[in-house]
Amino acid sequence: MHLDHPDTYPHRHTYTAATPTRPDGTRRALRIGLGGPVGSGKTATVAALCRALRDQLSIAVVTNDIYTREDAEFLLRNAVLAPERITAVETGACPHTAIRDDISANLEAVEDLEDSVGPLDLVLVESGGDNLTATFSKGLVDAQIFVIDVAGGDDIPRKGGPGLTTADLLVVNKTDLAPYVGVDLEGMARDAKAQRGELPVAFTSLATEGGVAPVRDWVLERLAAWAAA
């Protein structure tokens, strides 16, 4: 929690939900955060979403890594967007700190992107890989996707944790690997439903052409609701 101490600590702020409009009154970009364990497929999901949506939407991406710019460099190498639309934040600490506790570096990155390449429709913020507890501050993103993968084990949905239970969309990725790691996808779906109730779950294989379609469709629905609000 951050407390305001304007006299003693003028650099400290209390962040509240970012205002949904720009100074000129138009609706700002929808901001979606992607979190989840290391290697589950967050960057692969971001890349696939950019490819699927870049012709119809103005998109930018912020990546978070602890010590490197690895994820941003992957996205740049694969040319999923023009380079000026991709920014890396080096968190230097536990990745959840930069998306939940002190979100200033991420907010600044999003605002700089809007200033330099905006107006944007959609900003994707990828968290550094973490455990099952990582969630984004509502001051940074409007909705969050939590990405797990079948190779992490079919008991992951049962283990819960705030990312998995409360994210606006749970993605269970790498379904192509299920036969090789002995994972029962229907059991995972049941466990996820038990943890999440009516909140949606998408099963994806990004190794398959068009595999990101369920996530793309969910993003488009959120965007339509955002624009209509």
Ligand SMILES: Nc1nc2c(ncn2[C@@H]2O[C@H](COP(=O)(O)OP(=O)(O)OP(=O)(O)O)[C@@H](O)[C@H]2O)c(=O)[nH]1
């Ligand atoms: N077989 C298979 N491999 C995948 C799939 N999605 C991603 N991968 C691979 O899994 C590895 C990790 O994917 P990333 O997208 O880098 O994972 P990440 O969650 O961004 O990882 P960190 O940012 O390091 O936490 C890469 O080698 C991807 O090519 C999938 O659906 N199926």
Ligand SMILES: [Mg+2]
């Ligand atoms: Mg990544």
